[in-house]
Amino acid sequence: MTLQIEKRLAAVFCITTALGLAACDNDNDRPPPPPPPPAMASFDVSVTNLTNAQPLSPVAVIAHQDGFAVFAIGAPASAALEELAEGGDNSALLAAADADGAVVTSGSGMAPVGPAGSETVTIELLESDLPDLRVSVSSMLVNTNDAITGANSVTVGDMAVGDSLSVYGTAYDAGTEANTEAAIHIPGPAGGGEGFNAARDDRADQVSMHGGVVSQDDGLATSDLSGQHRFDNPVVRISISRTD
């Protein structure tokens, strides 16, 4: 009887301290040891805007295996990428990525990244997902009709903790909107116009390298962009470090 009470007391003590302690030392009915926490890996993905006057929309960072790509040169942009490329909204792209079996995890920047600015997005994943892991980054140059930049499938799975690397991103044309350079079609501060519109009216419905903006200063009378908005490659530096 005494023994029973002691056991019960011990059980109660166990429950009340369960939040603070991992295990309770009770010889008679020891709970199974909790499984060890899964080993995690984490990466800081830092994006620096190298342009003169092209703010970048909040960056999308996607960690994935082989079999996922944000876009392919020569193929039409996905509807989700079109929303990013024309309006700077990465939510549909991240939702589509998260629903893709080849995607491990994703993250988003908190705010647009202005010229000379940078933002770091941290992604965490299971160490067991490291083999063949790649990172893709995507963002819109918002003082354009549908220019995007980023990096495609940067191999990071073989990085050790403390390793870092840098890649440079060029500008692509999503091919989903004509490059009118008119304020009504430019969502960034140079235009304040419309972002996403489902109509596809670019010369060809395919992703290509961007030819740059022409601007009013260079003779495109209908352009609301100035020479300040022109850009050359690379437009971003992306630094990736494995922190854990």
Place this chain on the structure above:
Amino acid sequence: MKTILKVALLVTSLSAMSITNAADFNVKITNLTNGIWYTPFLVAAHPDGTSLFEAGQPASANLQAMAEGGDISGLVADLQGLGATIAENPANGMLPPAMSADVDLNTDGTTNVLLSIVAMLLPTNDAFAGLNSVNIPTEPGTYVFDVPAYDAGTEANDELVTGGGAPGAAGIPGDPGGLTGTGGTGAAAADANMNVHIHRNTLGDTDANAGISDLDSTVHRWLNPVVRVVVTVR
């Protein structure tokens, strides 16, 4: 005690570097542009953790002097303070379009593991080609680096050839190619991004006696890369 230990570790790792990263190499620089000349190049091997500039950050006064007027003396003094291995002016003057120059460097006995190369683009206000702190390969072989044009962010790209090359003096110091015009009204006010960034390219115009720019848009434009660097490690 912790600090002392850290210093000791740092010294150990640096001396280890000086042995493992010693390199005897040749640097060949090629002007890839059609109509741009380069002021005398500064080629330097320098220690880990140091750099002449960083994109997204303001230019130093000495970087500004190089980018606006081609004066590398201030950067040379900075590098000497770091114990860098330095080669100045390998082209013995301006490097014309499509021409090359080369120079030997030897970092034996130093901790100079990074390579940087800078020179100003003429005729521009403050454009410079910059190879920024790349690791010097230690395995014998040939290594190619493509170099973009940066804007120092320190001067308005007015594209007016005024002879102004000193920091703070507006305008372009000159055009060694002799293909610029006159009478421009000014192509741009101050840069939107006043930190070091990738150059948006010159604008130019097609009127040699008027227009907004003294540059010729059919001659003085470029697309990156603007310089190719070939490092041959022996």
